[in-house]
Amino acid sequence: MRKFTSMLVGLAVSGVSGLALAAENLDGTSLYDQYCATCHADPQDVRTPNREALASYTANSLYSALTDGIMQAQAAALTNAQKIALSEHLTGSRMQAESVAGLARCEQAMPHLELSLNSNWNGWGNGLSNxxxxxxxxxxxxxxxxxxxxxxxxxxLENSTVARAQPTVINNTVFMGSPSGSVHAMDIASGCAYWSIEVPGEVRAAVTVAYSQALDQYLAIIAENSNHIYVVDARSGEALWDTEVDDNPYARSTGSPVVYGDRIFVPVSSIEVGAAGRPDHHCCTFRGNMAAFDLNTGDKLWHTYIMDEPELVGQNSAGNPVYAPSGAPIWQAPSIDPERNLVYAGSGQNYSRPASNTSDSVIAFDMDSGEMVWVYQTTGQDQFVMGCRPDGAHPNCPDPGPDLDIGAPIVTTTLSNGQEIVVAGTKGAEIYGLDPTQNGEVLWRTRVGRGGALGGVHWGMSFHGDVVYVPVSDRSGITDEGEPRQPGLHAIDMKTGDVLWYAPVPERCAGERGCMDAYSSPITATDDLILAGSLSGYLFAHDPETGALLWEYNTVREYDTINGVEASGGSLDATGPVLSGDYMIINSGYATFGQMPGNAVLVFKLKN
Structure with a gap:
């Protein structure tokens, strides 16, 4: 279990024997210069935080990134003590012991977990179509x-600068993971815990709750970051089964599992995009994949890789081997099309060349066999890893692509005119309407900004009726078309692809470090509201008919908490508002790509 033990904290605070570490460099400045400065002193990639931005992290969060996060490969040569010294030097803070969340135990029994209640918000997208x-x-x-x-x-959230595990709500019970690996079932009214469990690593995906007729139990499906699935009794937290999905060392679980019938569909992403930022990394071996498991037993029903196994195709300019094809992670929750017996997912960019024809693509998998029934590629020849430079100087990135993933879930519906449609949004700020009855044939294609590595559509769209609502970041990057920036909210008629209205993101930043006016987070729709979170830390409500601004709330402040953990709000990114009955839940804080840190889960309620 990834917990900071008393031994580790003692090392951080008091040091250890000078004799034991006589030959070990614990000078933070020289460690930074040797292992970090190449990328962070003058970042070429807009997603790489500069030296100043690293100071906004906690020492624990940097240590986690160096130990089992995206910087794991870069820190492979460091000892544990050096990782601690480097983390403390960069942040100017000391390592802290992981605190057990001080949630009060609920005195009352958990209510019945009825899955058909209108007030539920189950999993990531609150429905099979996201x-x-x-x-x-x-x-x-x-x-x-x-x-x-x-x-x-x-x-x-203890010792964290991100709040990226979206809650699930079933009959006033909140299920939620955390960066520390704690998973809780809580009462929505008070925050007391019915149960709490620990898994080895971060849980950043939404928990999905399902009912098993065979077991006569309600189950909570938990995707732990190291690409391990845990299934527990949703009423007690008792473990039932767990399994590894993909054995590639860089495989990760970021997208939420989705359940249909007695099957769990699990997307697989990767941190090799970061590992390949090291010039000596043998790029690359990960390939995007999806797997299906039996809900009741954990048996793997199928496992589909979306490209051929990588083969040695040459060597890079540093003399290291190059393997291809690789990459194309699946970052998000899949969508289900029961009528056609299909599962839809979008993929990211390739990590090496030759590129595959399944990167940056909408992919339809057969629900029973896992066979790829059809593929529509939105951007071809898109190879990109961390450390890529426009001049192609990085050995693992001699010909960088634009990095235009499909990071948000695919959505699918039937329109009022009877047209069945699949809609995908890309980081290139293009929205595609595809015909699932014609193997993904393009119905329309609409640009809503200039796009880029941190532009376009990031985490999630929403739709209601014939209209899809599209949040656009456009915080950086530019497309070949040279389009103007259009950060904000776009309403698109799915029958035609026409833009019905555009509401620019309200400008609330006044020079604060990490504050950005951009809609990167997923949005949430009701009959008369579109709720959108900004990287400025503000939550905004727009009118779905006109885009007019109706309401706003600034989450960037200090908070008293129910569990005794100091908390503050920051950028709204990665997760969106969850609505259930009289309640709204917002996660605030996301210090990952230079945004404002925060570690607060905010629960609002209408006045009585």
Missing amino acids: ERYQSAQGTAINATNIDELELAWVMG
């Missing part, structure tokens, strides 16, 4: 009373 919509029967919050929301309670 619509991120809550009906008027499911939420009491609307345009006439949203300004009556009050902060009910706040939970602090």
Whole structure:
């Protein structure tokens, strides 16, 4: 279990015997110069935080990134003591012991977990199509009373600068993971815990709750970051089964598992994009994949890699071997099309060349066999890893592509005219309407900004009726077309692809470090509200008919918490608002690509 032991903390605070470390360099400045400065002193990639931005992290969060996060490969040559010394030097803070979240135990019994309640928000997208919509029967919050929301309670995430595990709500019970590996089932009214368990690493995906007829149990499906799935009794937290998905050492679980019938569909992403930033890394061996498991037993039903196994294709300019094809991770929750028996997912860029025809693609998998039924590629020849430079000077990136993943879930629906449609949004700020009855044939294609590595569509769209609502970041990067920046919210008629309206993101930043006016986070729709979180830390509500701004709330502040962990808000990214009955839950803070740090889970309630 990834916990900071008393031995580790003692090492951080008091040091160890000078004799034992006589030959070990623990000078933070020289460690930074040797292992970090090449990328962080003058970042060429907009996603790489500079030296100043690293100071906004906690020592624990940097240590985690160096130990089992995206910087694991870069820190492979460092000892544990050196990782601690480097983390403390860069942040100016000391390592802290992992605190056990001080949630009070619930005195009352957990309510019955009825999955058909309108007020539920289950998993990432609140539905098989990832619509991120809550009906008027499911939420009491609307345009006439949203300004009556009050902060009910706040939970602090221990030793963290990100809050990226979106909650699930089933009949007033909140299921949620955390950066520390704690998973809780909590009462939505008070935040007391019905149960809490620990898994080895971060849980950043939403927990999915399902009912097993065979077991006569409600199950909670937990995707742990190291690409391990844990299935527990949703009422008690008791472990039932667990399994590894992909044995590649760089495989990770970021997208939430989705359940249909007795099958769990699990997407697989990767941190090899970071490892390949080392010139001596033998790039690359990971390849995007999806797997299906039996809900009741954990048996693997199928496992589909979306490209051939990598082969040696040459060597880079540093003399190291190059393997291809590789990359094309699946970052997000899949969508289900029961009528055609298909599972849809979008993929990211390739890591090496020759590139595959399945990167930056919409992929339809057969639900029973895992066979790829059809593929539509939105951007070809897109090879990119961390450390890529425009001049091609990086040995693992001699010909960089634009890095235009499909990072947000695919959405699918039937329109009022009877047209069945699959819609995908890319980081290139293009929205595609595809025909699932014609193997993904393009119905329309609409540009909504200039796009780029941190531009376009990032985490999630929403739709209701015939309209898809598209948040656009456009915080950096530029397309070949030279389009203007359009950060904000776009409403698109899915019958035609026409833009119905565009609402620019409200400007609330005034020079604060990490503050950016951009819609990167996933949005949430109701009948009369579109809720969108900005990298400025503000949550905004727009009118779905016109885009007019109706309400706003600044989450960037210090909070008292129910669990005794100091908490503050920051950029809204990676997760979106969850609506259930009288309640709204927001995760605030995301210090990953230079945004404002934070570690707060905010629970709002309408005034009585």
